[in-house]
Amino acid sequence: MLSCLFSKNWLSIHVGGAHLGIQHRWICTKGPASSNSSGDSTVSYLVHSCGLSQEAAIVAARKVNLHSLPKAETVLSLLREYKFSDTQISALVRKHPKLVIADAQNTLLPKFEFLTSIGISRLDLATVLTYNPRLLDRSLQDNIIPCYTFLKDLVLSDSKVVTIWKNNSWVFLENLSKHVIPNVAFVRELSMPQSCLAYLVTYKGRILLKDPELFSQLVVEVQQLGFDPQMANFVHAMAALYAKETWKRCQEAYRSWGWSDDDIRSAFRSCPMCMTKSEKKIMATMEFLVNKMGLQSGDIAKYPYIFGYSLEKRIIPRGSVVKVLLLKGFIEEKELSLATLCSISEERFLYRFVTRYLDHVPQLSDVYQGKVDICE
Structure with a gap:
């Protein structure tokens, strides 16, 4: 028979020099001690302290066996100190069960302190780590700090590194020397200015994950279409050609309103981002301008910037x-x-x-x- 015990005792724990008082949550055991009691208590803890469903807790318990309640409570206390909500903690533990047996003081806390020291808010830290918990496995000294240093040299400000963290945190998981570094070097050889390079890394960074050979082919294709690597729209053109499926959907949407291939090419050269819009946005905009405003579809092709508003x-x-x-x-x-x-x-x-x-x-x-x- 399953029995639940409530403990009102408090644990005195020190994390990063801070004294934390943590109350035990309820701990469930299954009758007399048995060979499976440790697994049962792990499932119970994941349900009652971490907010997992019974099914999710059973799955998670296969990956982690909780032997130390104080250690797990220290981890949860640290997460709450850094503004992780109960919902985020539940999602994080479900995705990354071994988090509850991590070393809060020596492993997690230094990472949190460093990331917040460069301007990442605690709320953004919690949001990104919940979405991408693999970041917690990265070494602070061997991965996170070197990646930060590389990015800071490219974008020249902590605020833009923070933007990369919020929008493209994947880069902190990458082996930079495999794709990113050679691809950056390639566009630098084409005299891409610092401002364009910073924009590419900050807002269109996934392009830099392409295999260097494929990346160079993309860059050459953009050049052949008449774009200058020293101009800002070069990066927009790269982004448009990179997203092949989106390009195809845009092309079909414009054609459905009577645009010729020449209209589409001309619009793209004028405003590359017109080929990155959703089909829904294109169709709704054309519907209003043509059917309600009475404009000619061909005239709209001459001003593709309209789709950016x-x-x-x-x-x-x-x-x-x-x-x-x-x-x-x-x-x-x-x-x-x-x-x-x-x-x-x-x-x-x-x-x-x-x-x-x-x-x-x-x-x-x-x-x-x-x-x-x-x-x-």
Whole structure:
């Protein structure tokens, strides 16, 4: 018969010089001691202290046998000190059960201290480690610090290293000399400026994981399309060509609206990022501009930057206002362009197309705020 014991005793534990008082949680045992009692108590601890389901705890217990409650409690206390929520702790232990038998003071704490010392917040630390717990297995001296030093030399600021940690923490798991270092060296030989290289590493870093031979082929392909490695759009073009499946979906979406291959190539050269958008974004934007605004699909191909703007926050509100003014004869089509419609600042747009016409069209402000549908 399963019996549960509650302990009100407190453990005095020192982690990183800090005194932590930790209360025992409930410990379950299965009747008299047996050969399986250790496994049963591990499952019970994983359920009641770490928040795993019974099924997940049984699976996790196959990978770890808990012999020391104080050691496990020290780990959990350290995680909570670094802002891991109960949900995150549960997910982390489920993915990485051996965490509960880690050395909190000598293994985990130094990593946490170093990562937060470079500007990673405790909340971001918890989020990333929960998503990618393999990072906890990396050696601080042999992997994490050398990787940080390499990245810092490339991007020139801790804040950008923090961005890499948040968006591309995989790089801390990589053998840098296998892919990243030779690929960085290759684009440096093409005189890619520091600003472009920093952007590539910070925001498009997965490209640097390609095998060096395939990476060089990608770079050459981008060059052959007329992009200059010394210009920012070179990195955007690399990102577009790297994501082959996304490229194909974008291509088919544009074709469905009548774009020719020449239209697509021209749009790509002008704005490479137009080939990295979701099919949903492309279709919704074209639907509004063509079917509600009455624009020609071919004219939109001449201004592909439009797909970089928010449909809900910019394109629809501004387009709706302009459509009303056109219908009421206050402005003419020749006065407008997609560049004018979306590129000018909020202040200039409001002055040019909203406030100056409010006496004649009082509902214009409501149209701009989405309270009135121009198609109603």
